[in-house]
Amino acid sequence: MAQTNTATVALDSGAESKLAGHFRRNRIVYILASILLGIGLAYRIYLNTMAFSVGTDFYSPEFQKYWMPVLYGEVLFLGLFTVCTSVYVWLTRERDASAISPELELSRYWKLLSFLTVIGIWVAAIATNAVESDAAWHQVTIRDTDFTPTHIFIFYFALPALTAFLIPTFIWAHTRIPAFMNKISIPFLCVVLGIFMIMPNYGFNEWGHTFFYAEELFAAPVHWGFVFLGWSLFFLVPLGVQIFTNMGRLIAQTTATESTASTEERQVI
Amino acid sequence: MSEQSVSTELMSENEVRQRRLDVKSLDNPKAMKLYRRFDGIFILVLFSFLALGVQIQFTLTAGDWDYWIDWRDRRWWPVVAPMTLLMFIGPLAYGLWYRLRLPVVATAVTTLLCLTSWLSRYLNFYEFTYFPMSFVPASTYIGLGILLDCSLIMTRSLIISCIIGGGLFGALVWPLNWPIFAASKVPVEFNGMLLSMADLMGFQYIRTTTPEYLRIIEESTLRTFGGSVTPLTAVFAGLVGIVVYALFLLLGKWINGLDKYAKRIA
Numbered sequence: 228m229a230q231t232n233t234a235t236v237a238l239d240s241g242a243e244s245k246l247a248g249h250f251r252r253n254r255i256v257y258i259l260a261s262i263l264l265g266i267g268l269a270y271r272i273y274l275n276t277m278a279f280s281v282g283t284d285f286y287s288p289e290f291q292k293y294w295m296p297v298l299y300g301e302v303l304f305l306g307l308f309t310v311c312t313s314v315y316v317w318l319t320r321e322r323d324a325s326a327i328s329p330e331l332e333l334s335r336y337w338k339l340l341s342f343l344t345v346i347g348i349w350v351a352a353i354a355t356n357a358v359e360s361d362a363a364w365h366q367v368t369i370r371d372t373d374f375t376p377t378h379i380f381i382f383y384f385a386l387p388a389l390t391a392f393l394i395p396t397f398i399w400a401h402t403r404i405p406a407f408m409n410k411i412s413i414p415f416l417c418v419v420l421g422i423f424m425i426m427p428n429y430g431f432n433e434w435g436h437t438f439f440y441a442e443e444l445f446a447a448p449v450h451w452g453f454v455f456l457g458w459s460l461f462f463l464v465p466l467g468v469q470i471f472t473n474m475g476r477l478i479a480q481t482t483a484t485e486s487t488a489s490t491e492e493r494q495v496i
Numbered sequence: 497m498s499e500q501s502v503s504t505e506l507m508s509e510n511e512v513r514q515r516r517l518d519v520k521s522l523d524n525p526k527a528m529k530l531y532r533r534f535d536g537i538f539i540l541v542l543f544s545f546l547a548l549g550v551q552i553q554f555t556l557t558a559g560d561w562d563y564w565i566d567w568r569d570r571r572w573w574p575v576v577a578p579m580t581l582l583m584f585i586g587p588l589a590y591g592l593w594y595r596l597r598l599p600v601v602a603t604a605v606t607t608l609l610c611l612t613s614w615l616s617r618y619l620n621f622y623e624f625t626y627f628p629m630s631f632v633p634a635s636t637y638i639g640l641g642i643l644l645d646c647s648l649i650m651t652r653s654l655i656i657s658c659i660i661g662g663g664l665f666g667a668l669v670w671p672l673n674w675p676i677f678a679a680s681k682v683p684v685e686f687n688g689m690l691l692s693m694a695d696l697m698g699f700q701y702i703r704t705t706t707p708e709y710l711r712i713i714e715e716s717t718l719r720t721f722g723g724s725v726t727p728l729t730a731v732f733a734g735l736v737g738i739v740v741y742a743l744f745l746l747l748g749k750w751i752n753g754l755d756k757y758a759k760r761i762a
Contacts, residue, residue, distance in 0.1 A: 275624060340537045347544030354548040355615040358555055362563065363625040366703040410757040417754070444708045445559040446576070454556050460549040461748065464591030465755035467538055476514055478530045479521035 255338070259345040267352045267385075273297075274360070274380050282376035283368055294379055301384045305391045312395040320402035327405055329484075333477040335403050336470065342396045349389060357385045365443035373433045382429050390426065393419045406473045414466035421459020428452040546588070547608040551616070553584045554609060560705055562613070563621070565631050565680045566698030568673070569713045570725045575733045578666040579740050581606065581637060585644070586744025590654065591752045599648040602665075606641030610634060631697050639672045640665045658741050666737025667730040 250257065281289035321327065327335075361377040368375070373382075397419045401407045407415075435449035507515070521527035554562065557580040561573040589601040613634035621632040647661030648654065680694035691699075698709070 271619075278624070340534070340541070343541045344537055347541040350548045351544040351612075354544075354551040354612045356619060358548075358551050359559070359563075359616040360620040360624055362555060362559060363620040363627070366563075366705060367625050369704065407757075410759055411761060413754050413756050413758055416758075416761070442704060442708060444705050445555055445563075446557050446561070450556040454553050457549050457552040458587075460545050461587040461591070461751050462754070463542055463545055464588060464595065465752050467542065468591075468595050468755055471534060471538065474534060475518060475521075475531070478527050478534075479514070479517040482521055482524050482527040482530070483517050 253341065255341045256344050260348045263345065263349050264352065267349070267356065270380060270384065271356055274376055278364070278376040285372040285374055294374070294376055298374060298379045298383055301379075302387075305384070305387045309391040309394055312391075313398050316395050316398045317402060321408065324405040324408045329477050329480050332405055333474065333481055336474045336477065339396070339400050339404065339470070342392075342399070346389065346392045346396065349392065353381075353385045353389065357381045362443075362445050365445075370436060370441065370443065373429075382426075386422070386425055390419075390423045393422060404473075406469070412466065412469055414462040414464075414469065417459050417462040418466060421456045421462070424459075425453055425456045428456060543604060543608060546605060547612050550581070550584050550605050550609045551612050554580055557583075560708075562635050563617075563632055564698065564703070564709075565633065565677055566692075566694040567709060567713065568635070568677055568680075568694070570670070571729050572712060574669045574726075574729050575666075575736055577635065577637070578640065578669050578733055579736050581609070581640075582662060582665060582737055582741040583744050585641075586741050587748030587751050589644075589648070590745045590748025593648065593654060594749075594752060599645045602641035602644035602661075603638065604641070606637040610636055610638055627701060631701060633676060635669075635673050635676065637669070637672070640668060643668070654745055655742075658745060659738055662738040662741035663734040664737075665741070667734035669733065670726055670730060 277293055281287070281293045284290055357380060361375075361381055364375060364377040397415055400415065401411065431452055432449060440447060440449045521531075554577075558573075558576040561567045561569075561576055567573065585602050585605050588605070589599075592598040592601050617629065617632045617634055621627045622629050643664045644657065644661035647664070648657040651657050651660070677694070680692065680697070682693045684691055684693055684696055686696055698706070
């Protein structure tokens, strides 16, 4: 499938308005971001409505009825989504890097940036909605198990979803873009791996809370593992440098060689 | 022989051609349009991720001091808050200054923290768990970020900006935030005890961290310095700011050296 893409770089030359052209080029971002924000908003409303009414006691039948199915469902969905998307992206990988024209390569960089923009919108939603909801929750309720409503929201949905988007994006970039093919970008790997490793760190967090630290001082050392792994975002700068070094080369090259068709019209999003 | 021609000799023919294309593209409106589009997307993506990064960093190392009005003490909060922020700013400041000569990270990070904190306090502390907003206002560090970035712009040196900017960043937390929470420090009498308004609010809203608060805050012999606790803390926080910022600039240097590709994951 990817093979056919190499030969077909769309050259849209319709007389669309500027605004329509903008929406057409960025439709991946608008559609995916709207879906994600819709899911996030629905989940947030569910959390606000059901957390304190039926979510304060893990051993109550209400909790088992209203919260555990959510947990099982989201874990199953995100697991399947990650595996299926990653396998699909891998199976449809580009096999011959030399067959990729500079125009197509540049269009794939724009597509990569589109994916990262969608992920960035999800990330901003986590920052404002999710992280401190757990902090606020733990100040007014006593912890009884790992499966509190806010944990089900953050630990088993919001952050795993971030990983579920990043892993296929990482594989996509390394199987479609010549500069990343047949090798591994260390900064990209560190960003993905650091965020992924936040999930195994739940283990230490919960073990610590059951063993030696029952309280919820948020700045307590038992939470510092999350911080350390959050530092993987420092690698965004070298990753950005890798991306725009290659994009700068391609932009200079493609705009210098083209004569009539505008570069903007060559973008395949 | 000029410096430019020496460096040209050291480059391969392809590199020279690419360099010429790059320079030429700066005069090409189509290329400039694409460069600007890239800038816009990159800033959006980078800032979104930084918002989450600084939120995780700050909330899990200094969050408790920032959530509650009664935790803004004179001794811990002015040290912990700038220290943890500089830990996050350092590596990014090194990368963006060294690679792109952009002295904006401190201002960007502190502004993002302010935005996400206010949104989060409203959504999570007020709407979700019903704490009054006057009990959980976010602090501001934007002025400190501007100072740090200005020191870098004016000196064009990471080391000097570390000493001047890092020191000011640590020392000025309390005066910068004083207008926000001065009213909460008004003394009140409650059942024959002298309390601040913030303490009184804290005892009305008992939280699971209240025991930790009582253990950590306002104890030890530093209280015997009387009214000079705050300026003493500011000077110490300045020192901590310089040291921590320097260490994390070094971390940034190491991280930015990893701008490489590997053949396989070892």
